Amino acid sequence: MRRKLPLSLGGRDRLMNKSRRVVELYLDDSEASREQREVIGKIRRRFPNLNVQEFGLQAPQAFERGIFLAPGLVIDDVILGLGRVVSPGKIRRFMEQREEPDDE
Amino acid sequence: MGFEGIYFDHAATTPVHPEVVEAMLPYLQEGFPNPSSIHAAGRGVREAVNEARERVAGLIRSTPDEIVFASGGTESATMAILGAAFKLESNGKRGHIVTTAIEHPAVLGACQFVEQRGHEVAYVRPNTNVRVEPQAIIEAFQPETFLVTMMYVNNEVGTVQPVREVAQAARERGILMHCDGVQAVGKMPVDVGELGVDLFTFTGHKYGGPKGAGALYIRQGVELTPLCAGGKQERGRRGGTENVPGIVGFGKASQLVSVHLEENVRHVRQLRERLLEQLSNISSTRLNGDPAHTVSHIMSVCLIYVDALLLVLNLSQRGIYLSVGSACASGKLEPSYVLNAAGMSDFASFCSVRFSLGPSNTLEEVATVGKKVAELADLLRKVRRPEEIGQCDENCPCLWAGGTA
Numbered sequence: 001m002r003r004k005l006p007l008s009l010g011g012r013d014r015l016m017n018k019s020r021r022v023v024e025l026y027l028d029d030s031e032a033s034r035e036q037r038e039v040i041g042k043i044r045r046r047f048p049n050l051n052v053q054e055f056g057l058q059a060p061q062a063f064e065r066g067i068f069l070a071p072g073l074v075i076d077d078v079i080l081g082l083g084r085v086v087s088p089g090k091i092r093r094f095m096e097q098r099e100e101p102d103d104e
Numbered sequence: 105m106g107f108e109g110i111y112f113d114h115a116a117t118t119p120v121h122p123e124v125v126e127a128m129l130p131y132l133q134e135g136f137p138n139p140s141s142i143h144a145a146g147r148g149v150r151e152a153v154n155e156a157r158e159r160v161a162g163l164i165r166s167t168p169d170e171i172v173f174a175s176g177g178t179e180s181a182t183m184a185i186l187g188a189a190f191k192l193e194s195n196g197k198r199g200h201i202v203t204t205a206i207e208h209p210a211v212l213g214a215c216q217f218v219e220q221r222g223h224e225v226a227y228v229r230p231n232t233n234v235r236v237e238p239q240a241i242i243e244a245f246q247p248e249t250f251l252v253t254m255m256y257v258n259n260e261v262g263t264v265q266p267v268r269e270v271a272q273a274a275r276e277r278g279i280l281m282h283c284d285g286v287q288a289v290g291k292m293p294v295d296v297g298e299l300g301v302d303l304f305t306f307t308g309h310k311y312g313g314p315k316g317a318g319a320l321y322i323r324q325g326v327e328l329t330p331l332c333a334g335g336k337q338e339r340g341r342r343g344g345t346e347n348v349p350g351i352v353g354f355g356k357a358s359q360l361v362s363v364h365l366e367e368n369v370r371h372v373r374q375l376r377e378r379l380l381e382q383l384s385n386i387s388s389t390r391l392n393g394d395p396a397h398t399v400s401h402i403m404s405v406c407l408i409y410v411d412a413l414l415l416v417l418n419l420s421q422r423g424i425y426l427s428v429g430s431a432c433a434s435g436k437l438e439p440s441y442v443l444n445a446a447g448m449s450d451f452a453s454f455c456s457v458r459f460s461l462g463p464s465n466t467l468e469e470v471a472t473v474g475k476k477v478a479e480l481a482d483l484l485r486k487v488r489r490p491e492e493i494g495q496c497d498e499n500c501p502c503l504w505a506g507g508t509a
Contacts, residue, residue, distance in 0.1 A: 065417070065421065066417045066420055066421075067417075069437070077421065078418060078483065079414055079417045079418050079421065080414065080487065081414075082413060082414060082417065082437075083437055090487045090488070091487075093486065093487045093488075094483075094486075094487045097483070097486055097487070
């Protein structure tokens with residue numbers, strides 16, 4: 001059984017790629033999931049170029065990422081939250097880190 | 105097709121050695137007959153099982169007759185604990201068992217099961233270095249104590265427990281001693297006679313063998329009530345058609361590791377030292393456990409203010425496989441009961457990851473893992489609020505129950 005790795009070692013890791021902003025939300029029908037969706041809604045006002053995708057816990061993407069608790073939050077291939085709501089501040093700090101200019 | 109990624113989770117299971125696969129294959133093909141059959145085809149397979157038994161016995165310096173094959177470590181430990189309890193019950197009695205609070209869930213589960221049947225169980229806590237003091241175990245003995253069960257090496261932190269001392273005290277008092285040796289066998293020399301135990305659990309998938317085959321050493325003269333009583337296999341001690349390919353693989357893995365044990369230990373020690381060097385470059389990091397009594401292949405590291413589960417999942421995304429002690433139960437994340445038992449706080453537990461190395465790992469892999477762990481730890485720390493970070497370092501009281509983060 002060949003298992004596809006979402007990221008290869010040293011390959012197309014978006015950790016180092018600042019141009020795309022992809023947000024993956026892994027949700028169920030819990031209050032926490034609703035809250036996480038709202039948080040992302042607020043974040044979009046600050047970062048309008050977000051590509052937000054929603055998945056359930058049974059989605060293949062959830063399996064590949066290892067997300068087994070909702071809400072799950074992945075931004076640019078970094079898993080930032082699992083099983084609890086990630087605050088707007090934390091998301092903002094992550095996004096702003098990624099906006100820092102490269103050192104020459 | 106080959107395994108992709110860097111596997112640093114050898115305490116969970118290990119890659120099956122190619123020679124083990126080769127040894128097993130015939131018993132998935134032409135070697136299918138039942139080893140209990142009286143015809144020549146069955147007798148041939150019986151010989152393979154006997155040879156495996158000798159190899160497995162050789163690894164722990166027991167005799168082949170003292171080896172009972174089982175489906176793995178969990179069944180083996182269950183056979184020991186329930187078998188001893190049921191034997192006592194057959195005389196109309198209930199008794200007392202001493203164990204530790206840091207045992208594997210298989211042992212704790214078996215102890216909790218016999219508690220429900222009316223036996224009493226004492227769970228002795230370790231010190232803050234995740235090592236149980238032998239005197240604490242001995243002081244827990246009561247006149248009704250019929251069994252003490254303790255692990256040799258803790259699976260989460262790697263601390264080596266004082267089995268020899270406890271076994272001697274148990275023997276002097278006529279108390280049966282069971283030792284869970286799953287994380288020790290194949291990683292360090294083991295001699296069950298010299299250890300002084302009566303019952304000893306181990307399994308081959310921790311050292312290059314297949315899953316689904318383990319063993320219980322039962323010292324000659326010790327009697328247990330069998331759990332699978334319906335067949336004559338394993339001299340009536342564990343009925344059921346044998347998992348021949350698994351047992352053959354178990355035997356082969358035992359033979360291989362016997363030959364290569366010293367060089368494996370040396371290699372893994374070198375990897376550990378290099379990994380420790382790498383991790384020491386990450387600030388606010390603490391090695392959990394007892395540095396003087398820890399096996400080389402397991403390291404539990406507390407990376408303060410790094411969410412360990414997120415770290416492990418992000419590393420997994422990048423093809424690096426580690427483990428955490430905390431667990432998911434009923435949709436909630438629970439802290440490690442092992443670290444909690446040692447007095448560590450939930451905060452410390454949720455920041456702790458386990459690296460477990462094996463002979464197949466390389467220094468290059470250690471370098472890659474060190475680098476990626478540092479990168480991700482830095483990123484995960486930075487997204488916390490500055491006031492969350494506080495002034496904590498590896499000596500902070502917040503790592504211990506009753507402290508604050």
